[in-house]
Amino acid sequence: MPFSKLTLSLSAFLLCGTLNAEPRIPTDAGEILASVPKNRARQPATLTAADARKLITQHIRQFRLQDDPRHLGLAKGVLQRYERSGGTLTPELLLERASILESEHAFNESLTDLAAVIKAQPGNAQAWLNTATIQRLQGNYDQSLESCQKVSDAGQSSLGLSCKLLTESFTGNAAASYRELSELAAAEPLRRSRDRNTESWYHSMLADLAVRLGQPNLAEQHYRKSIQLTPGRSYARRELADLLLAQQRPEEAKSLVSGKLASDSFLLRTALANKQLKKPYSNEANELALRYEAAKRRGNNTHTRDQALFNLKLRNDPQAALVLAKQNWQTQREPVDFIILLEAAKAANDKETIEQLSQWKKLNQLEDQRMSALLGAAND
Amino acid sequence: MIKPILTLLIFSGMMLPTASAHKNSDSYLRIDATAAPLSVQWSIAIRDIDIALPLDGDADGNVTWGELQSQQAAVYAWAFANLQLQQGNNPCSFTPGELLVDTLSDGEYAVLRFPANCTSDGDYQIDYHLLFEYDPNHRGLLNLQLPNGSQQSVLSPTEPSATLALSGGNKATTAARFFREGVWHIWIGFDHLLFLFTLLLPAVLVYRQQQWQASESLGHSIKSIAAIVTAFTVAHSLTLSAAALGWLSLPSRWVEAAIAASIVVAALNNLKPLILKRLWLLAFVLGLIHGFGFAGVLADLGLEAGNLLLPLFTFNLGVEAGQLAVVAVLMPLAWWLRRTVFYRRAILIGGSILAALIGAYWCLERLA
Numbered sequence: 001m002p003f004s005k006l007t008l009s010l011s012a013f014l015l016c017g018t019l020n021a022e023p024r025i026p027t028d029a030g031e032i033l034a035s036v037p038k039n040r041a042r043q044p045a046t047l048t049a050a051d052a053r054k055l056i057t058q059h060i061r062q063f064r065l066q067d068d069p070r071h072l073g074l075a076k077g078v079l080q081r082y083e084r085s086g087g088t089l090t091p092e093l094l095l096e097r098a099s100i101l102e103s104e105h106a107f108n109e110s111l112t113d114l115a116a117v118i119k120a121q122p123g124n125a126q127a128w129l130n131t132a133t134i135q136r137l138q139g140n141y142d143q144s145l146e147s148c149q150k151v152s153d154a155g156q157s158s159l160g161l162s163c164k165l166l167t168e169s170f171t172g173n174a175a176a177s178y179r180e181l182s183e184l185a186a187a188e189p190l191r192r193s194r195d196r197n198t199e200s201w202y203h204s205m206l207a208d209l210a211v212r213l214g215q216p217n218l219a220e221q222h223y224r225k226s227i228q229l230t231p232g233r234s235y236a237r238r239e240l241a242d243l244l245l246a247q248q249r250p251e252e253a254k255s256l257v258s259g260k261l262a263s264d265s266f267l268l269r270t271a272l273a274n275k276q277l278k279k280p281y282s283n284e285a286n287e288l289a290l291r292y293e294a295a296k297r298r299g300n301n302t303h304t305r306d307q308a309l310f311n312l313k314l315r316n317d318p319q320a321a322l323v324l325a326k327q328n329w330q331t332q333r334e335p336v337d338f339i340i341l342l343e344a345a346k347a348a349n350d351k352e353t354i355e356q357l358s359q360w361k362k363l364n365q366l367e368d369q370r371m372s373a374l375l376g377a378a379n380d
Numbered sequence: 381m382i383k384p385i386l387t388l389l390i391f392s393g394m395m396l397p398t399a400s401a402h403k404n405s406d407s408y409l410r411i412d413a414t415a416a417p418l419s420v421q422w423s424i425a426i427r428d429i430d431i432a433l434p435l436d437g438d439a440d441g442n443v444t445w446g447e448l449q450s451q452q453a454a455v456y457a458w459a460f461a462n463l464q465l466q467q468g469n470n471p472c473s474f475t476p477g478e479l480l481v482d483t484l485s486d487g488e489y490a491v492l493r494f495p496a497n498c499t500s501d502g503d504y505q506i507d508y509h510l511l512f513e514y515d516p517n518h519r520g521l522l523n524l525q526l527p528n529g530s531q532q533s534v535l536s537p538t539e540p541s542a543t544l545a546l547s548g549g550n551k552a553t554t555a556a557r558f559f560r561e562g563v564w565h566i567w568i569g570f571d572h573l574l575f576l577f578t579l580l581l582p583a584v585l586v587y588r589q590q591q592w593q594a595s596e597s598l599g600h601s602i603k604s605i606a607a608i609v610t611a612f613t614v615a616h617s618l619t620l621s622a623a624a625l626g627w628l629s630l631p632s633r634w635v636e637a638a639i640a641a642s643i644v645v646a647a648l649n650n651l652k653p654l655i656l657k658r659l660w661l662l663a664f665v666l667g668l669i670h671g672f673g674f675a676g677v678l679a680d681l682g683l684e685a686g687n688l689l690l691p692l693f694t695f696n697l698g699v700e701a702g703q704l705a706v707v708a709v710l711m712p713l714a715w716w717l718r719r720t721v722f723y724r725r726a727i728l729i730g731g732s733i734l735a736a737l738i739g740a741y742w743c744l745e746r747l748a
Contacts, residue, residue: 022482023421023423023480023481023482023491023493024480024481024482025478025479025480025481026445026481028445029444029445029446029449030444030445030446031444031445032442032443032444033426033442033443033444033445033448033481033488034425034426034427034430034442034443034487034488035427035441035442035443036427036430036435036436036441036442036443037441038436038439038440038441039439040430040431040434042434069403069404069517070403070404070405070427070428070515070517072517073404073405073515073516073517073518074431074514074515076515076516076517077513077514077515077516080513080516081513262485263403264403287485291403291485294406294521295403297521297532297534298404298406298519298521298534298536299519299534299536300404
């Protein structure tokens with residue numbers, strides 16, 4: 001379904017600026033327009049490194065809990081204010097900046113900051129852990145394992161072990177890793193006092209593993225548990241929605257992601273669900289096209305994977321999807337990145353890419369039932 | 381305490397980046413410059429305003445319409461302090477206007493609608509720094525409506541200023557536009573075409589024994605046509621450029637009259653050939669005058685000082701292209717007809733007389 005570029009750019013502003021109807025004058029003085037932090041800490045004139053760190057950590061936490069990227073901007077604002085008033089970046093602050101960068105998908109820049117932290121503090125377990133995470137995300141499994149080992153060496157042995165098991169789950173040890181991680185999660189001495197966020201994280205991690213092991217029911221259980229614990233986090237919702245769509249359960253998928261303030265990710269899944277339900281989805285599709293266009297104009301690159309999916313499944317444009325999926329593959333190499341690239345390559349009949357992916361999977365001994373199904377029995 | 385550390389470690393270290401449920405901070409700045417005063421509509425997220433200006437009067441964690449309204453003056457003052465608009469290097473002045481509310485995909489926005497008064501003509505310059513000190517990811521999404529279309533720009537901490545030219549468009553659209561204008565203006569430039577064709581009519585003939593006869597040599601005719609067209613083209617390109625760049629200037633009344641006169645000259649020469657072999661020279665000399673005629677047209681299309689070369693070049697190209705198109709159609713026809721009495725009498729003689737009369741008429745009319 002071709003969308004006229006001219007119409008898009010003309011409507012981009014009309015819609016961006018005035019969505020729904022015209023601006024209005026509310027009639028009720030008591031109408032609530034926005035919720036804001038109570039007693040917000042107004043920016044103090046000067047910030048100490050400790051103050052800056054505290055504020056930044058709060059913002060990053062809010063970002064993770066609410067999936068609200070504004071907090072990343074505000075975190076950067078704190079850092080900016082601190083530096084402008086003459087502050088120097090301590091290793092602790094560099095670590096925070098690395099987290100911000102990672103959240104914005106600037107993975108290489110994040111690694112650079114982490115390396116600087118490690119250089120100043122070789123025993124900084126957090127820095128090693130973040131490094132291991134990014135390396136795993138980028139498909140550098142060997143390096144990730146080494147970094148995980150450093151986490152253990154720095155005294156955080158149980159975290160180091162989790163790190164190692166998670167990485168090994170990508171290199172031919174999926175089933176064993178699942179078992180051991182489950183045991184670890186269950187045996188954690190602090191389990192009863194562990195907070196919801198950590199618990200939620202364990203469940204979503206185990207869910208991901210279960211998906212790769214071809215155990216969708218188990219995965220669903222874990223995802224639902226994660227959602228129950230932290231309903232504001234969108235990760236588990238999104239992944240479960242994808243799982244349900246793959247199982248041809250669009251109604252259930254839709255109920256997970258529908259809502260008034262739909263994120264781009266959720267809107268995409270809503271559109272996909274509507275398509276499966278044979279309901280019209282052009283409103284959602286148009287809206288998404290505008291949002292991606294707007295994001296591109298402001299220089300935001302975090303949507304590439306979703307955009308590839310959008311082009312492949314909603315616009316039926318495998319070529320565009322392939323370009324985006326390849327671009328995405330350059331920055332991150334998680335199983336979902338592999339899969340969208342593979343699907344796009346198959347649709348566009350790009351045999352070379354299919355072969356490359358197949359090789360990569362073999363080389364790393366990746367276990368993922370979805371990948372195997374897409375590549376066909378011959379490639380296992 | 382181990383628990384919070386563990387939480388932080390796991391949370392920070394092993395969480396995969398998630399997609400956003402909300403979006404980054406943007407404000408939407410729409411300026412309608414199609415009339416004076418300018419109408420501005422600036423939509424700013426209410427939660428963004430609260431970062432700089434406390435809006436939650438009763439500290440209950442919610443901003444109500446009443447609370448926002450009561451801060452209307454402060455909101456306007458803050459907004460105006462973070463935006464500068466100039467036209468032609470002179471600042472435009474803002475006056476506070478209405479306050480409304482709009483619902484966008486990521487929540488409620490305050491909509492400021494106000495007029496801007498600009499005192500001079502020229503390019504617009506916008507300087508924007510709303511919220512950058514609090515959130516370097518904030519962007520100002522600017523849409524400027526001009527008479528000839530709209531332009532968009534994204535304002536960021538690294539590019540907080542935008543200059544938007546009145547004539548708008550980028551190099552490619554400018555080039556295309558002026559090329560089109562060149563083609564169009566030669567096609568509607570009857571006096572230019574009339575002159576050229578009057579001069580070209582005999583190109584498929586030779587003057588022997590006091591009369592025009594069909595030329596037997598295609599090569600000769602083609603060379604002749606080529607020489608005349610090229611000479612004409614080069615000549616009017618030279619003077620067009622000189623006039624457009626401001627090096628030479630002639631009063632247009634005289635130029636127009638001279639152009640008309642050139643038609644008469646060309647026509648008379650067909651009737652009583654004084655110049656036969658060096659027709660291209662005649663084309664060149666008279667072509668110089670025609671160039672001045674185009675310069676006026678070009679100026680009317682809206683050139684900016686300092687941005688002349690591309691429009692000039694492509695306009696010229698357009699003129700040549702338009703010219704060649706017509707020549708390519710009509711000259712083969714002339715060649716085909718050259719033996720006929722119809723061509724040698726009616727078209728050449730009759731046509732030249734008619735051209736001379738028309739030229740003379742225009743000349744007198746333009747001088748009057």
